[in-house]
Amino acid sequence: MCSKLHLPGKSPGLRTSSHPYQARRSNFHTSGDRCLISKEVVQGFMERCMISVGTKPHHARSLAEVLVEGDHRGHYSHGLNRMEIYVKDIQLGICAKDGEPVVEKESVATALVNGNNLLGPVVGNFCMELAIKKAKEAGIGWVVAHGSNHYGIAGYYAMQALKENMIGMSFTNTSPVVVPTRGKECTLGTNPISVAAPAKDGDSFVLDMATSAAALGKVELYDRRGDSIPEGWGCDAQGTLTTDPKRVLSGGGLLPIGGSEATGGYKGYGLGMMVEVFCGILAGAQYSKHIRTWKETDRVANLGHCFVAINPENFAPGFSDRMSDLLSIQREMEPAVVNTPVLAAGDPERMNMKRCEDMGGIPYHINVVNYMNEFAKKIGVHPLLPCDTLISN
């Protein structure tokens, strides 16, 4: 059996979402009032919270940029909602305030980085910049880091490569919440894979997916609603598939993509292991069940990440033209259900960002805003998040 699973920093009324096709629904179609807040204002608030506990201003900015991007793209589980954990990690000294990441070993195309237990986004930005620099010179940069912490949405780093017309990739290991096929113990994290590839005119393919069938936050959401979860999302403490979210959350675990063995869950299990090979194993960080659980705050995380940049200029000419055609083939296909268009990875997030722009801000559930403001008051932060533009549903 696994430790009891729970998401940290969960606030009442908060809706989490971890996959693109659900992002819009979970954000806009729930009950309760929401406050529209601009990206800049949310980012400033998060920076002030982090700085108030001693984080270096440029580290605080790195973190806030990743988190606000998570919210903006509709992945609320990886945004403002998580700020409290980062603040507490700094307060407790579990995550370092001082220092910078350092390169421990490198070649023209590779690097091993020690994250020096800094905030994940500080390590992530350092490594991705290095991977891009190497890709400019050698066609590819493959950079792994140990000694890191949660880095937010994996896609943030992969997308940095788009600015240079390169393919970007990002992987990280995470706390064990996934049970391998045939097993009963949580030995893998949701270990995400992100791959971003540039097409013409600013268009792109942005895959950003956990290797678990569903996110923990979604199981919690079903639990709160009193609903059953679909078959294939989770198992109980004996490793038996269950549709009862309570059994998943109390000693059970998530299943890898594909669900049960019969429906191909061993493929998702293999992909989760692949991410662990690229991260904890290659970087010499913690890995698998050795990674601390969400609940533990008494030891450093020592997470491993992997960042890749690939320069299409080193391969066949016309990359972005072919990418645009590949995306069009999918998007322009007649859909199986009318008015349910075929999307490409990254499209749901693009639609979410467009909605934010149309509305003039990111809509946050009022409970989340109130919760974060209460939290900020305790650590002496002001001004707080404004809630003067309310929208209903």
Add this chain to the structure above:
Amino acid sequence: MCSKLHLPGKSPGLRTSSHPYQARRSNFHTSGDRCLISKEVVQGFMERCMISVGTKPHHARSLAEVLVEGDHRGHYSHGLNRMEIYVKDIQLGICAKDGEPVVEKESVATALVNGNNLLGPVVGNFCMELAIKKAKEAGIGWVVAHGSNHYGIAGYYAMQALKENMIGMSFTNTSPVVVPTRGKECTLGTNPISVAAPAKDGDSFVLDMATSAAALGKVELYDRRGDSIPEGWGCDAQGTLTTDPKRVLSGGGLLPIGGSEATGGYKGYGLGMMVEVFCGILAGAQYSKHIRTWKETDRVANLGHCFVAINPENFAPGFSDRMSDLLSIQREMEPAVVNTPVLAAGDPERMNMKRCEDMGGIPYHINVVNYMNEFAKKIGVHPLLPCDTLISN
């Protein structure tokens, strides 16, 4: 809707298998007599067949080695069963007999290769060797090829890196048989991902998986038995999920890993697209629905592949120790069901090879052997496959 799907070179009585957990069952637990034939004898036979139609001896050997390895590992869908297609491609001039692959562009860590329309394994071996060479120098080698043909099991190439204590990866695009989430048209192949990583004492992790929920051969098998397929494997010509294998095979298509949108099929769709980005798009080969269908033999395939080698020496010391521990954590876990041990990717194939060794050969269904011998007679090949060691079931 998609073209009617069918697997080429299918012989009566043949059982295909495409995923590790099924390999043993599909091979050993079916009815009918089987002939035990040694790897060497099968390989020699395949080489003679290829040479008889004008294939260069060393190209014939490259192909035979990959195919016999497919059978040995239990992936009968990618072994002797497929030889007929390769022979016909050479006979028809659709695949080239002469020439060698050439490097068109390269850096210390990357290369673009023109496969010159040669047999897939000839191109694959050339590229994987080059990737390993680059990884020795630069820590990583990322090599893509266009102008290639079917290359057998993806894992064969990834595993070449194990001999050098490196991580190996291999990807290929394939003929369109998979329908993207929400769509109704086959625009992606089964686009496999293979990743191999060395552990201690010759142990390893070998992921070799299609990005479709199931293989076409499995759907055909259910159809022949008159059984329904599990929900999530395929859809009909309107893109509607179906459990009727006939509807999948007649104008429908396979679903990506994860199945329907509700169960996370968009993740498998994203992974299939990722493989296409690495192969057809990066290499400038055919891609997506532009790739010829299985039925077409009037134009060259121009498939794209991608090969990667990563040298753990360029990263944290102790890689193989951590790999062994990672594998042990999974394998030594108490299983959910007694006597159904948790496996690591590559274990089912290892078990299959062990059984072959214990028995003294690869067990081929007698119908397959007879079919291949009839075929060989037509192209003037002798000696034929022997069938003097029969086993039942």
